[in-house]
Amino acid sequence: MTRPSDYKMVVVVRTDLGMSVGKMVAQACHAAVAASEESKRTHTKHWRRWRDTGGRKVALEAESLEELEALARRAEELGIVNVLIEDAGHTEVPPGSVTCLGVGPDQAMRIDLVTGDLPLLK
Numbered sequence: 001m002t003r004p005s006d007y008k009m010v011v012v013v014r015t016d017l018g019m020s021v022g023k024m025v026a027q028a029c030h031a032a033v034a035a036s037e038e039s040k041r042t043h044t045k046h047w048r049r050w051r052d053t054g055g056r057k058v059a060l061e062a063e064s065l066e067e068l069e070a071l072a073r074r075a076e077e078l079g080i081v082n083v084l085i086e087d088a089g090h091t092e093v094p095p096g097s098v099t100c101l102g103v104g105p106d107q108a109m110r111i112d113l114v115t116g117d118l119p120l121l122k
Helices: 021-042 044-052 065-077 108-115
Strands: 007-014 057-062 083-087 098-107
Touching: 007 021, 007 044, 007 108, 021 044, 021 057, 021 083, 021 098, 044 098, 057 065, 065 083, 065 098, 065 108, 098 108
Parallel strands: 007 057
Antiparallel strands: 007 098, 083 098
């Protein structure tokens, strides 16, 4: 039997950009939606199990673009859905700024291999 804690999605937000709380929330939402849509399309089994067990999401922080890109590469190596979010630049950050990374949904233990050392977003 699948437990709710067995599947999750992680959204990693860059903290070095100085985004307001509202901007971070909006960017995190873009990452969650994009990762969910990609997972539904390409990893349907994981997506369904995640959805059916409550759709757990965790918000974590990264300190730089380089850190986000390294996390995305690690997720890719493990075959985990990952989506980098680039901002359009209409408000707080320059156009094309990578603001967030959506990882999963997938098995929590697999996602922890990518993001397990990151702190919770404060």
